[in-house]
Structure formats: C-alpha cells, structure tokens
Amino acid sequence: MRFSLLFPAAIAACLAGCAGKPQPDGSLKTAFAATMPAGQSLKANDPVALSPAAWMRPRNPTGLAGRDIEVSSLKDIALANKEVVLSFDDGPVPGRTESILATLDEFGVKATFLMVGEMAQAHPAIAKKVVAEGHSVGSHTFSHANLRSVSFDRALAEVSKGANAVAKATDTDASFFRFPYLADNGRLRSLITDHGMVIMDVQIDSKDYFKDSPAVVASRTMAALRHRGSGIILMHDIHRRTASMLPALLTQLKAEGYKVVHLIYKKPAHKPLLVASLD
Numbered sequence: 001m002r003f004s005l006l007f008p009a010a011i012a013a014c015l016a017g018c019a020g021k022p023q024p025d026g027s028l029k030t031a032f033a034a035t036m037p038a039g040q041s042l043k044a045n046d047p048v049a050l051s052p053a054a055w056m057r058p059r060n061p062t063g064l065a066g067r068d069i070e071v072s073s074l075k076d077i078a079l080a081n082k083e084v085v086l087s088f089d090d091g092p093v094p095g096r097t098e099s100i101l102a103t104l105d106e107f108g109v110k111a112t113f114l115m116v117g118e119m120a121q122a123h124p125a126i127a128k129k130v131v132a133e134g135h136s137v138g139s140h141t142f143s144h145a146n147l148r149s150v151s152f153d154r155a156l157a158e159v160s161k162g163a164n165a166v167a168k169a170t171d172t173d174a175s176f177f178r179f180p181y182l183a184d185n186g187r188l189r190s191l192i193t194d195h196g197m198v199i200m201d202v203q204i205d206s207k208d209y210f211k212d213s214p215a216v217v218a219s220r221t222m223a224a225l226r227h228r229g230s231g232i233i234l235m236h237d238i239h240r241r242t243a244s245m246l247p248a249l250l251t252q253l254k255a256e257g258y259k260v261v262h263l264i265y266k267k268p269a270h271k272p273l274l275v276a277s278l279d
Contacts, residue, residue: 061107062249066259070199070266071176071198079230082258084118086111089140091119092126099243100120101133107250110135110262113237116177117142117165124145127169136263138176138200139163148183155188163197174188175265176200196268206242214245222252 066083069076077085084106088111091097097113104111117139120127127186131137141147142162147155159177166174177192178200189199206221221233235242253260 064254072268074242085232088237093238097237111261114138114140117162118164118167126170139174140167144180202234204233208242218245218249
C-alpha cells in the first residue's frame with residue numbers, strides 16, 4: 001500500500017510547488033550516521049566488560065522475546081524495567097541487513113527498521129524481506145537530510161518522499177519515523193504526529209557509527225542500558241561492526257534478564273492516515 005502524508009491545504013500548496021522543482025536527493029551512502037552535528041560531546045570509548053557468556057553462541061537463544069505493544073503515538077511506548085526496543089536506522093544495505101535479520105531470527109526477536117528512502121528504493125528486495133520476517137518498518141527521510149538545516153518546505157518534502165519510497169519498496173505503510181541525527185524541532189514533530197506517524201525517539205545510543213570494535217560497541221550499549229534500565233536502542237544496519245556485535249549484545253541481554261519488545265503500529269481511530277501523492 002502506498003503511504004504518504006496529506007498536509008493542510010496551505011502546507012500542501014507549498015509542498016506541491018516544492019515538489020515541482022528538482023531537489024538534490026543526494027547519492028546513495030553506506031555511512032549516513034558517521035557524521036554527527038557539531039557541538040555534541042560523545043564519549044566513544046567508555047566500554048564496560050561483557051560477561052564471558054556473551055561471546056559464546058547460546059545453544060538455545062530463545063526466551064529473549066517480550067511482549068508486543070500496539071503503538072498509535074509516542075506515548076504508547078511505555079517500557080517497564082528491563083524492557084528494550086531494538087531499532088536500526090539508515091538501511092537497507094546488502095549483506096549487512098540480511099546478517100542482522102538472521103541474528104534476530106536466531107534469537108526470536110523483532111525490531112523496528114527506520115529506512116532511508118533512497119536505500120529502500122535501491123534495495124527493495126531486502127526491504128521486503130524485513131517486512132516478510134515480521135519486523136516493523138518506518139522511514140528516516142529520503143536522503144538522510146538534517147531537517148534542522150533545510151527549509152521547512154524541504155523538510156516536509158524529505159519526510160513525505162521518504163515515507164513514500166519506503167512504503168513502495170516494502171508494500172506496507174511506513175508509519176514509524178525517526179529524525180536523522182535526532183535533529184528535530186517542535187513544529188515538525190507536531191505536524192508529523194498530527195498526521196498519524198509515530199516518531200521514534202532514542203534512550204540508548206549504541207554509537208555504532210564510531211570506528212570501534214564490535215566488543216566496544218556491545219559493551220558501551222550495555223553500560224548505557226544498565227544505567228537507564230530500559231529504553232529504545234539505536235543501532236544502524238549499515239555497519240559491519242553492528243552485525244558482528246549483535247549476537248553478543250542479544251546474548252548479554254538475555255543473561256541479564258532483559259526482554260525485547262516488539263512495536264506494532266496501530267492506526268489511530270480519530271486520525272486516519274490519509275493518502276496523497278507528491279509524484
């Protein structure tokens with residue numbers, strides 16, 4: 001099913017004008033998250049050792065899957081202690097996304113994939129595989145633009161075009177959304193949520209965009225999770241280190257009694273998703 005946003009008349013008119021002009025969509029990238037906005041103090045090398053069990057592939061990796069949560073808005077994502085949501089941004093990428101899917105299947109858990117529109121458009125078979133294996137999908141704009149650094153009309157076009165591209169590639173609604181670089185603003189957040197999309201925020205940043213070893217990424221993620229107790233974990237299915245560290249991370253989660261929650265989009269009854277085309 002094709003999905004996009006129907007904005008109020010005035011905004012739609014602006015978008016229609018914007019859509020009629022050539023837009024710099026950017027080129028395909030495999031390291032969208034590598035460049036973060038300046039001014040953030042990120043501690044890349046703060047690992048906490050994993051237990052030895054993390055590096056032993058479990059014979060029976062089941063038992064990590066937790067409950068399903070139907071989500072119509074951000075407020076529905078209410079996690080209890082030791083509950084996590086796995087989320088992956090920026091893909092799909094051949095080889096890496098499939099490797100992550102295989103690991104998730106082995107452990108019997110589901111994740112949410114926030115796909116960049118141009119990546120889903122370039123690799124529709126992988127995008128469809130994500131959905132076929134029972135994972136939730138959303139969009140991450142079309143070209144991974146920093147929406148704080150472009151005009152409001154361009155930002156809306158990026159959101160809508162990205163959702164359309166992911167919906168077309170996956171044959172399902174791209175109803176979750178995450179801001180690239182987590183660079184949001186109140187006006188965009190309000191408009192996106194008012195039209196039925198669920199914005200995915202982040203509580204645990206794996207920082208897998210740093211050029212660290214898989215062990216450092218996994219241990220850093222666990223350290224942040226132990227400190228907070230629960231939350232949405234941000235990872236990226238475009239990096240080899242993420243695919244490499246995921247079995248250890250999931251093994252450690254299971255060893256410490258965490259459960260992986262699956263988010264399932266539920267269309268809000270009072271605000272049905274409306275369809276429009278910017279093509």
